Amino acid sequence: MSYNTAYATSAGDSANFSGPFAAGTHENENEDPLFNTFSNDRDPQNDDLSLKSSSPAKDSGPPDAAYNDVDKTRNDRGHTGGPHSK
Ligand SMILES: [Ca+2]
Numbered sequence: 001m002s003y004n005t006a007y008a009t010s011a012g013d014s015a016n017f018s019g020p021f022a023a024g025t026h027e028n029e030n031e032d033p034l035f036n037t038f039s040n041d042r043d044p045q046n047d048d049l050s051l052k053s054s055s056p057a058k059d060s061g062p063p064d065a066a067y068n069d070v071d072k073t074r075n076d077r078g079h080t081g082g083p084h085s086k
């Protein structure tokens with residue numbers, strides 16, 4: 001498990017990345033991904049989970065060009081990154 005971001009999970013920021021896959025190893029990080037709009041109100045309809053331009057998840061996924069985003073930049077972490085993202 002690598003190139004993941006955890007932030008403010010119900011188990012705590014670092015609880016889901018432990019042992020050999022702890023934050024700081026395997027490119028796993030605990031940091032705010034800086035979504036454009038997110039409210040923790042159990043309503044996904046009022047959220048926009050695309051990444052702000054200043055997001056640390058931008059261009060920080062696997063560096064192999066095979067995983068590049070559709071805009072040909074390095075893979076963004078999360079659902080908006082990768083060659084098959086929309
Ligand atoms: Ca919400």
Ligand SMILES: [Ca+2]
Pocket residue numbers: 058059069073074075076
């Ligand atoms: Ca990118």
